[in-house]
Amino acid sequence: MAKQSVTTGRAYVQYKGEFDFDGLFKLITNWIISRRYEFQEKKYKESAKGHAGQELKIKLTGEKKENSYIKLYVNVFMRGWDYKEKEVIIDGERKIVASGRIQIEIITKAETDWQNRFSGTPFKELIGKFYDWVMKKEIELLHYDVQEYETLRLEHEVKKFLKMETDTHAFERGN
Secondary structure (H helix, E strand, C coil), rough: CCCCCEEEEEEEEEEEEEEHHHHHHHHHHEEEHHCCCCCEEEEEEEEHHHHCCCCEEEEEEEECCCCEEEEEEEEEEEEEEEEEEEEECCCCCCEHHHHHEEEEEEEEEEEEEECCCCCCHHHHHHHHHHHHHHHHHHHHHHHHHHHHHHHHHHHHHHHHHCCCCCCCCCCCCCC
């Protein structure tokens, strides 16, 4: 009973226009890797959709063993419609720019008792419930809340990359 998976954060970004797809992909993967998650590209699918462009489906994941009791997950789902690439010259350099619509969904989760230490017998499950009750505030403050803010930070970085908002957000300290 002590094993529990909790969704700690969820964010959506929707964008239509021109953007640097390779740069966006690198931003998200580097963000996941720089926070010590074990990164995996679970899915990368391109479908031809005729003259309107391609459809993309991408799933990026990361998991991190925070300690012997808590494991953290980040999942990023990217979906693109009417995706086309074209070559443009920016500041004298040739660059590939994508155009179309893109939706990015960021979901973070935390799992307690990922090693199943408190499962198997009724006594172990009772001890697990007691441990959850004693550690509830610490788990929520040090792991769930932090994970939620990380979700919002990634959303902010993606929006900043796509030039959708200003350089700061509500969860950042000013100078």
